[in-house]
Amino acid sequence: MPPVEPTIARVILDTPLPQLDRLLDYRIPAGMEGVVPGVRVSVPLRTANRMTQGFVVELATQQEHPGPLSDLEAVVSSAEVLRPEVWRLVRAVADRAAGSAIDVLRLAIPKRQVRVEKAWLAARAAGRAEPPPLEREAPVVPGYATGEVDALLAGGRAALEVDPGVERAGEVWVGRWALALAALAARTVTRGASAILVAPDHRDIRQLEAALGELLPADRIVRFDAGQPDADRYRGMLRAMGEEPVVVLGGRSAVYAPASRLGLLAVWNDGDPLLAEPLTPYVHARDAALIRQEQQGGALVFAGHTRTTEVERLAELGWLSRLAPERPRRARVVSTANAAGAPDDAHARIPGIAWREAAAAVATGPVLVQVARPGYSPGLRCAECGTAARCRRCGGPLRQQRAGGAPSCLWCGVEETHWRCTECGSSRLTRVGAGSTRTAEELGRAFPGARVVVADGERRVLEVDERPALVVATRGAEPVAAGGYRAVLLLDGERMVARETLRIAEDCLRWWSDAAALAADGAPVMLVGVGGRLATALSTGNVGAFARAELADRRALGFPPAARVATLEGLPDAVAAARRALPPEAAVLAERVADGRARAIIRFDYAHGAEVARAVRGEIVRQAATRRKPIPGAARPGRAPLPLRARFDDPEPFDEL
Numbered sequence: 068m069p070p071v072e073p074t075i076a077r078v079i080l081d082t083p084l085p086q087l088d089r090l091l092d093y094r095i096p097a098g099m100e101g102v103v104p105g106v107r108v109s110v111p112l113r114t115a116n117r118m119t120q121g122f123v124v125e126l127a128t129q130q131e132h133p134g135p136l137s138d139l140e141a142v143v144s145s146a147e148v149l150r151p152e153v154w155r156l157v158r159a160v161a162d163r164a165a166g167s168a169i170d171v172l173r174l175a176i177p178k179r180q181v182r183v184e185k186a187w188l189a190a191r192a193a194g195r196a197e198p199p200p201l202e203r204e205a206p207v208v209p210g211y212a213t214g215e216v217d218a219l220l221a222g223g224r225a226a227l228e229v230d231p232g233v234e235r236a237g238e239v240w241v242g243r244w245a246l247a248l249a250a251l252a253a254r255t256v257t258r259g260a261s262a263i264l265v266a267p268d269h270r271d272i273r274q275l276e277a278a279l280g281e282l283l284p285a286d287r288i289v290r291f292d293a294g295q296p297d298a299d300r301y302r303g304m305l306r307a308m309g310e311e312p313v314v315v316l317g318g319r320s321a322v323y324a325p326a327s328r329l330g331l332l333a334v335w336n337d338g339d340p341l342l343a344e345p346l347t348p349y350v351h352a353r354d355a356a357l358i359r360q361e362q363q364g365g366a367l368v369f370a371g372h373t374r375t376t377e378v379e380r381l382a383e384l385g386w387l388s389r390l391a392p393e394r395p396r397r398a399r400v401v402s403t404a405n406a407a408g409a410p411d412d413a414h415a416r417i418p419g420i421a422w423r424e425a426a427a428a429v430a431t432g433p434v435l436v437q438v439a440r441p442g443y444s445p446g447l448r449c450a451e452c453g454t455a456a457r458c459r460r461c462g463g464p465l466r467q468q469r470a471g472g473a474p475s476c477l478w479c480g481v482e483e484t485h486w487r488c489t490e491c492g493s494s495r496l497t498r499v500g501a502g503s504t505r506t507a508e509e510l511g512r513a514f515p516g517a518r519v520v521v522a523d524g525e526r527r528v529l530e531v532d533e534r535p536a537l538v539v540a541t542r543g544a545e546p547v548a549a550g551g552y553r554a555v556l557l558l559d560g561e562r563m564v565a566r567e568t569l570r571i572a573e574d575c576l577r578w579w580s581d582a583a584a585l586a587a588d589g590a591p592v593m594l595v596g597v598g599g600r601l602a603t604a605l606s607t608g609n610v611g612a613f614a615r616a617e618l619a620d621r622r623a624l625g626f627p628p629a630a631r632v633a634t635l636e637g638l639p640d641a642v643a644a645a646r647r648a649l650p651p652e653a654a655v656l657a658e659r660v661a662d663g664r665a666r667a668i669i670r671f672d673y674a675h676g677a678e679v680a681r682a683v684r685g686e687i688v689r690q691a692a693t694r695r696k697p698i699p700g701a702a703r704p705g706r707a708p709l710p711l712r713a714r715f716d717d718p719e720p721f722d723e724l
Contacts, residue, residue, distance in 0.1 A: 225390040445499070
């Protein structure tokens with residue numbers, strides 16, 4: 068008996084409506100060709116009397132909807148851009164965060180680029196879309212035992228410790244971490260599987276790309292990054308869909324790149340906030356990577372100069388192993404809070420010992436000076452009463468971008484040329500602290516004739532040569548120096564740790580460790596003004612012990628990642644209804660009602676996460692479906708916000724403790 072041809076297409080619609088976040092059945096008209104899973108289609112919305120697009124997820128011979136079905140309108144493109152492994156990941160990620168699958172799909176599938184897609188389809192039809200077979204020996208991962216590496220690539224999961232320092236990759240100097248991850252990825256590809264490397268920003272991606280270029284041909288390296296032009300990003304997604312193994316590298320959205328045979332998924336520096344998705348459903352790349360590895364198998368690696376409490380929790384549970392270099396290197400760190408010096412060094416921004424190290428090092432090569440803030444003066448106060456200067460328009464803090472310049476608002480950017488203190492009426496301002504510009508100016512006077520380079524958000528510097536220079540950089544903007552920095556000065560430590568957030572200790576250790584890793588082997592790293600557990604962790608390199616201590620403190624308080632949290636926000640009655648729908652295992656930590664909007668913070672164990680997410684999602688769908696429709700002919704003020712919104716694993720309640 069011949070097989071029955073499918074007549075039903077199940078489609079996920081490209082719509083923000085929560086009540087339509089499910090597969091809908093459409094009838095395939097007789098004679099319509101090219102309806103296969105993964106293609107874009109155009110379908111009618113019966114209730115709205117309009118057309119919308121979606122993706123075919125699966126085909127069936129029997130409908131699930133009991134009523135009459137609408138016909139598919141058209142096949143928009145024959146490219147099967149929604150791969151099965153991507154759909155499974157997207158659905159699971161959305162369900163975990165009580166979100167819509169289409170919101171995650173927008174991260175995985177860029178906006179269609181017709182010209183790029185047509186060229187790819189033509190090349191595939193001509194047999195030119197796939198790269199030639201790769202005939203190379205599997206590279207050795209420098210610094211790690213081959214047996215441990217092979218065990219990891221056989222499907223293991225590891226928290227990977229990496230060596231500090233920089234080395235040359237072709238014409239580019241890169242961190243040793245990039246060489247290690249590139250070798251892991253290349254070793255995976257030579258074994259016939261694809262690899263995905265996820266990194267926070269363009270600086271990290273550039274280093275990975277340079278390191279991979281020494282190990283693999285260019286047609287095996289695929290960029291899939293939100294920072295690319297739309298055409299390049301779409302082209303990268305299409306290239307990753309092929310059968311031949313490739314290495315996909317990019318930012319947080321790269322975790323959703325297509326790869327049917329996934330052999331390695333590695334996330335670099337998962338503590339960096341750039342890996343947290345700022346759009347709904349706000350899923351961190353680390354969580355998406357965990358779900359994908361469970362679904363597809365392959366190796367999973369979280370690598371960094373430090374270890375987050377989330378990764379340490381998984382390691383303590385035995386879900387992740389700890390993999391370290393055979394002979395680990397360690398930066399030579401000195402904390403000036405513990406170093407002997409002159410009495411007047413106690414309150415100096417750059418103590419004498421740091422001055423001497425910088426003066427000796429700048430004669431031989433570049434010296435890195437890390438500061439907390441960009442601009443000239445990151446803070447301003449009233450010179451009479453000491454009240455912090457705030458913007459009259461939005462209330463944001465005022466700062467001074469350059470010497471002699473007018474104060475401007477950090478939030479809205481508007482210059483405040485006629486500021487007066489709200490407490491005493493004075494118009495006199497005094498500076499608080501020194502940003503990158505002012506620090507560079509002061510160092511230029513202290514070291515006449517020395518080259519001074521500023522790298523911050525306004526001045527993008529990716530690398531510096533080996534000539535003597537003072538490089539003043541804000542945290543995260545440090546360029547890579549040829550041969551490594553001859554000395555590293557970590558300033559403003561007291562100001563950094565003074566911020567009262569849950570993750571501030573983790574963040575500071577990560578900022579300082581990443582900067583220290585740019586030093587040449589044996590070069591001094593001076594941590595100014597900070598002692599205690601943070602300084603000990605940085606100087607000894609024992610980041611595991613620090614992460615364990617942090618995690619123990621979180622467990623005692625019941626804070627993430629020892630438990631999960633979610634924020635419910637919306638109309639007061641909507642939030643109250645969502646609270647009533649929660650299972651009894653979810654506890655309400657705090658609730659607030661202001662200006663007609665309510666907000667509740669709930670806490671629950673990981674074991675109850677799926678149950679809590681289903682309850683919250685069900686309430687979101689119910690309330691969205693029962694919203695009152697606008698009166699025909701009445702003025703529409705715009706799209707009204709949803710009555711209820713949810714954000715799982717929300718860090719905001721702990722940003723200001």
